[in-house]
Amino acid sequence: MxxxxxxxxxxxxxLRGMKITGANLGRDKTTVLYPYEKxxxxxxxxxxxxxxFNEANGRLNCTGCTLCIQACPTNVITLTxxxxxxxxxxxxFQMDLGRCMFCNLCVEACPFExxxxxxxxxxxxxxxxVCVFPLTSLAQGGAAAAEKxxxxxxxxxxxxxxEKAAKAAAAGESGGxxxxxxxxxxA
Amino acid sequence: MTSGILRSRRPIRAAEVGLGISITVAIxxxxxxxxxxxxxxxxPLTSFVARYPLLNALANAAMVANFVALQCLGFIWLERKFAxxxxxxxxxxxxxxxGLLQTVxxxxxxxxxxxxxxxxxxxxxxxxxxxxxxxxxLLTFMVLPFTSAWVGYDLPLGALFVLSISTTSILGVFAAGxxxxxxxxxxxxxxxxxxxxSYDVPLxxxxxxxxxxxxxxxxxxxxxxxxxxxxxxAHPLLMIPAFLIFLICTLAEVNRAPFDxxxxxxELVSGFHTEYSGMRFAFFFLAEFANNFFSAGLAVxxxxxxxxxxxxxxxxxxxxxxxxxxxxxxxxxxTLPRLRIDQMMSFCWKVLVPxxxxxxxxxxxxxVSH
Amino acid sequence: xVNTATTEQRHTVEVNLGPQHPSTHGVLRLLxxxxxxxxxxxxxxxxxxxxxxxxxxxxxxxxxxxxxxxxMDYCASLNGNLAICQAIERLGxxxxxxxxxxxxxxxxxxxxxxxxxxxxxxxxxxxxxxxxFLYAFREREKCLDLMECMTGARLTYNYVRxxxxxxxxxxxxxxxxxxxxxxxxxxxxxxxxxxxxxxIFRGRLEGVGVVSPEMAAAYxxxxxxxxxxxxxxxxxxxxxxxxYDRLEFDVPVYHTGDCMARYLVRIEEMRQSARIIxxxxxxxxxxxxxxxxxxxxxxxxxxxxxRTESPRGExxxxxxxxxxxxxxxVHGRTPSxxxxxxxxxxxxxxxxxxxxxxxxxxxxxxxxxxx
Ligand code: SF4
Ligand code: SF4
Numbered sequence: 028m029x030x031x032x033x034x035x036x037x038x039x040x041x042l043r044g045m046k047i048t049g050a051n052l053g054r055d056k057t058t059v060l061y062p063y064e065k066x067x068x069x070x071x072x073x074x075x076x077x078x079x080f081n082e083a084n085g086r087l088n089c090t091g092c093t094l095c096i097q098a099c100p101t102n103v104i105t106l107t108x109x110x111x112x113x114x115x116x117x118x119x120f121q122m123d124l125g126r127c128m129f130c131n132l133c134v135e136a137c138p139f140e141x142x143x144x145x146x147x148x149x150x151x152x153x154x155x156x157v158c159v160f161p162l163t164s165l166a167q168g169g170a171a172a173a174e175k176x177x178x179x180x181x182x183x184x185x186x187x188x189x190e191k192a193a194k195a196a197a198a199g200e201s202g203g204x205x206x207x208x209x210x211x212x213x214a
Numbered sequence: 215m216t217s218g219i220l221r222s223r224r225p226i227r228a229a230e231v232g233l234g235i236s237i238t239v240a241i242x243x244x245x246x247x248x249x250x251x252x253x254x255x256x257x258p259l260t261s262f263v264a265r266y267p268l269l270n271a272l273a274n275a276a277m278v279a280n281f282v283a284l285q286c287l288g289f290i291w292l293e294r295k296f297a298x299x300x301x302x303x304x305x306x307x308x309x310x311x312x313g314l315l316q317t318v319x320x321x322x323x324x325x326x327x328x329x330x331x332x333x334x335x336x337x338x339x340x341x342x343x344x345x346x347x348x349x350x351x352l353l354t355f356m357v358l359p360f361t362s363a364w365v366g367y368d369l370p371l372g373a374l375f376v377l378s379i380s381t382t383s384i385l386g387v388f389a390a391g392x393x394x395x396x397x398x399x400x401x402x403x404x405x406x407x408x409x410x411x412s413y414d415v416p417l418x419x420x421x422x423x424x425x426x427x428x429x430x431x432x433x434x435x436x437x438x439x440x441x442x443x444x445x446x447x448a449h450p451l452l453m454i455p456a457f458l459i460f461l462i463c464t465l466a467e468v469n470r471a472p473f474d475x476x477x478x479x480x481e482l483v484s485g486f487h488t489e490y491s492g493m494r495f496a497f498f499f500l501a502e503f504a505n506n507f508f509s510a511g512l513a514v515x516x517x518x519x520x521x522x523x524x525x526x527x528x529x530x531x532x533x534x535x536x537x538x539x540x541x542x543x544x545x546x547x548x549t550l551p552r553l554r555i556d557q558m559m560s561f562c563w564k565v566l567v568p569x570x571x572x573x574x575x576x577x578x579x580x581x582v583s584h
Numbered sequence: 585x586v587n588t589a590t591t592e593q594r595h596t597v598e599v600n601l602g603p604q605h606p607s608t609h610g611v612l613r614l615l616x617x618x619x620x621x622x623x624x625x626x627x628x629x630x631x632x633x634x635x636x637x638x639x640x641x642x643x644x645x646x647x648x649x650x651x652x653x654x655x656m657d658y659c660a661s662l663n664g665n666l667a668i669c670q671a672i673e674r675l676g677x678x679x680x681x682x683x684x685x686x687x688x689x690x691x692x693x694x695x696x697x698x699x700x701x702x703x704x705x706x707x708x709x710x711x712x713x714x715x716x717f718l719y720a721f722r723e724r725e726k727c728l729d730l731m732e733c734m735t736g737a738r739l740t741y742n743y744v745r746x747x748x749x750x751x752x753x754x755x756x757x758x759x760x761x762x763x764x765x766x767x768x769x770x771x772x773x774x775x776x777x778x779x780x781x782x783x784i785f786r787g788r789l790e791g792v793g794v795v796s797p798e799m800a801a802a803y804x805x806x807x808x809x810x811x812x813x814x815x816x817x818x819x820x821x822x823x824x825x826x827x828y829d830r831l832e833f834d835v836p837v838y839h840t841g842d843c844m845a846r847y848l849v850r851i852e853e854m855r856q857s858a859r860i861i862x863x864x865x866x867x868x869x870x871x872x873x874x875x876x877x878x879x880x881x882x883x884x885x886x887x888x889x890x891r892t893e894s895p896r897g898e899x900x901x902x903x904x905x906x907x908x909x910x911x912x913x914v915h916g917r918t919p920s921x922x923x924x925x926x927x928x929x930x931x932x933x934x935x936x937x938x939x940x941x942x943x944x945x946x947x948x949x950x951x952x953x954x955x
Contacts, residue, residue, distance in 0.1 A: 030564075030565070033593070033783075037784075037948070038783075039686065040781045040782050040783045041549070041550060041782070043777045043778070043781065044549045044777065044778045044781075045545055045549045045780055046777075047548070047549075047774055047777060047778045048300045048545065048548055048549045048715055048778070049300075049545065051299070051300050051301070051302055051715075052299045052300055053299075054298070055302075055384065056298075056299070056302055056304045057302050057303070057722050057725065058302075058303050058304045060304070060307060068732070069729070069732045069733040069754075070733075070754075071732070071733065071734070071736035071751070072732060072736050072737075073736040073737050079609030091343060091883065098647070098648070099648075100648035100649075100652070119479075124495065128651050128654075128740065128742075129740075130650075130651035130654075130742045131736065131750070132647065132648065132651070132742075133740060133790075135750055135891075136309060144736070170733065180730075180733035180754050180755070180756045180757055180760055181729065181732070181733055183729075184729055184730070184756070184763075184784070185756045185759075185760065186734060186782055187760070187763060188756065188759035188760045188763045189757065191759075191763050191766075192759060194929070206905040207619050210876070251827055288674075300715060301715050301717075301718035302713075302718050302719065302722050303718060397597055397599045397618075398599070401618075401621070402937070457744060469723075471712055472712065472784055473712075474712070475937075485607060518860070548714065548715045549713070549715060549778070550712075550713065550782065550784055551708070551711040551712040551713040551779075551782060551784045551785045551788060552649075552711060552712025552713075552784070552788075553784055553787075554787070554935055554937045554938070555621055555935060555937065556935065557784075557787055557788075
């Protein structure tokens with residue numbers, strides 16, 4: 028009799044599982060059809076570098092103090108100073124992103140906000156030389172970088188959270204549970 | 215219930231599903247109209263062919279082979295889409311409308327691929343194996359009754375023919391496992407033999423019980439027997455368990471999860487066809503899907519009244535029912551984990567065989583009291 | 585081919601599982617000797633991913649070692665960051681501000697969830713239930729999105745610094761996190777019905793790969809492997825670090841010691857992590873996130889040892905300072921390496937399908953084994 032009971036409960040467990048996979052047939056899909064549509068990237072995302080260019084005085088923010096070089100664990104950055112001394116500016120600035128870990132240490136080390144990271148993540152190439160970014164492709168008008176708000180989450184996540192909160196609020200009004208996200212006790 | 219990340223919301227539109235179904239139905243309708251086309255215009259040709267048995271056989275074989283290949287294309291697309299939707303993905307999307315032509319693209323890719331034969335392989339065996347697997351699965355289609363008229367050859371011993379022919383594909387599987395000279399392939403081949411041989415026993419017994427109730431071994435005969443009531447409704451107490459056992463056995467016969475041990479990806483890389491590439495691999499693939507379609511068709515024939523049904527043309531009924539059974543098999547495949555070899559064997563010999571024995575006895579009693 | 589003569593005498597075959605095999609999760613090579621489907625012996629061969637990280641640490645300043653710990657346990661890199669930063673802090677006598685400690689704990693637990701979801705996904709695939717893979721990764725994707733909003737990376741976070749954390753929580757993070765936790769608990773409950781209760785799944789795991797408490801202790805097992813064997817050992821409880829002593833959570837312990845027990849421990853840990861995260865969000869004080877740091881960090885001569893509970897077990901760093909800006913010696917005690925050592929004792933006598941189940945249940949990450 029035990030065997031039959033076991034068989035029956037096993038069969039029921041299969042049905043329970045099939046109910047879930049079946050329900051997922053009609054659910055929303057999570058695929059992002061990548062080359063055609065792109066995922067939303069968080070503002071803090073650590074991608075390709077820029078060296079902001081100050082339009083007011085027509086100079087790069089970078090002073091050539093080499094602090095970023097000292098901070099980098101993998102010797103990505105090489106630069107040529109323009110003038111003598113610590114803050115003489117730079118003539119050339121080269122980053123070999125083939126060795127970069129995108130660890131953010133150089134950005135944190137820079138005291139002049141002269142090196143920043145963007146959300147540009149499509150950096151793959153089949154040629155190692157393409158990974159070496161010279162100053163001309165790194166320097167960028169400062170406006171875009173300055174406007175970036177590092178202190179937000181990605182718009183998609185924010186929208187989803189807002190939608191859920193609205194839903195919970197609506198449920199609360201119609202006599203459901205009050206607070207949108209009262210912390211539940213762990214099961 | 216909302217789920218998934220907002221940025222990638224992709225509901226399946228009802229229209230999309232509707233369109234897919236209506237295209238399928240349209241194809242089936244065209245197919246079912248084929249017997250009513252003005253074939254008499256071709257009379258000189260057909261009578262010429264009919265005069266020479268060899269030519270006739272060749273023409274029939276070509277038709278069956280083409281049908282199997284075409285049906286596989288559609289079927290593989292369906293399987294991929296269903297798998298995708300069940301797994302919160304979208305399935306193939308790139309080639310053709312909603313990826314309809316993806317399978318064609320894959321077939322072309324497989325044709326163009328290099329045909330690799332391992333150095334130490336047993337070359338004749340290695341080359342022969344895909345055909346040893348593919349031919350039996352083609353042959354079985356010969357006796358499958360799509361409608362009362364549309365059946366390759368209505369053998370009086372159709373059920374027996376199916377059983378004996380489909381069992382021979384084991385040879386091919388083992389030839390592949392042995393001939394590849396690869397330890398994974400060998401293990402897969404040995405597993406396949408153990409599995410296919412053991413699951414043939416309850417399969418035969420269950421089919422026998424249906425045959426006993428119908429009193430005929432001809433597949434068309436079994437269907438016409440169900441004119442009044444489908445088998446599954448006529449003897450529900452007997453036939454529902456019989457159908458379940460049949461379903462489990464066919465899952466094992468076509469190496470589908472939870473019985474995909476011979477090609478268990480996470481254990482044996484790809485099992486008996488690990489070393490195959492290009493068109494040879496495609497033959498294994500084709501055979502598997504052809505087998506799958508055939509098993510579903512057989513289940514419909516045995517339990518769900520074959521082509522019988524009101525309103526729609528007979529071939530449409532048959533295909534729709536078969537698709538339903540196929541869908542059930544896919545659903546099971548994408549839900550359940552894989553069994554271990556000892557569990558697989560003990561389940562067969564300790565549960566399925568006694569159960570099907572009991573079924574036979576019950577069928578005999580039911581047949582007598584009829 | 586080792587010992588060909590013996591294998592021939594014993595009528596066994598040797599099979600290389602890996603280094604390119606779907607189920608070794610990385611570049612692990614298992615040299616198993618098979619008698620039919622039964623394993624006679626097994627020898628793990630490691631080192632395919634060796635990068636000499638410990639030597640690399642010695643050539644870099646203290647802060648520069650952190651990104652390398654991302655590459656050890658890449659499924660839970662924040663725990664690696666935290667472990668090495670704690671060692672550095674102990675060397676230099678630094679103390680992270682309270683808010684930073686809460687955020688560290690919060691993120692480590694979030695990372696634990698992500699890591700266990702990877703375990704769930706790959707383990708289900710190993711057993712043959714491919715669909716669970718996609719469901720678990722759907723949840724993990726949301727988790728990684730949150731981590732990305734916070735740290736700027738999806739896998740190699742490099743987010744903890746000696747003395748605190750580099751950036752505060754972004755606006756709106758809390759709402760996103762609450763959403764995710766709701767979804768996660770729902771998904772876990774669904775998974776219980778889909779996978780945990782499944783008769784085949786249970787049949788494949790129960791009684792397989794049993795580790796006795798004595799064996800677990802003898803091999804130095806920790807984390808879910810030890811707790812699945814009935815050892816109530818969790819560094820977060822036995823030697824609390826950061827703010828774990830102020831948080832309320834249970835340590836799931838199962839006594840059967842089989843694969844199922846280890847699986848259940850991890851599933852339950854995700855729920856506990858969710859609980860911890862909710863408490864962190866509630867209790868977190870406002871304030872500084874970074875303590876005062878000298879411009880060039882040169883800790884006094886000495887040594888330090890840190891212990892943390894990573895998703896895989898006890899992850900520790902031992903660090904020696906000689907007063908220069910670079911550490912003189914760093915050693916990482918990684919749980920995966922220890923657990924992999926148990927394999928040769930666990931495998932003989934089981935079926936080949938069980939190898940995959942047992943290996944998966946140890947949840948080793950090869951980046952951590954080879955370093
Ligand atoms: S991100 Fe890290 S590795 Fe890359 S340049 Fe900056 S410091 Fe160097
Ligand atoms: S980028 Fe910043 S840290 Fe690097 S040299 Fe320029 S100013 Fe100095």
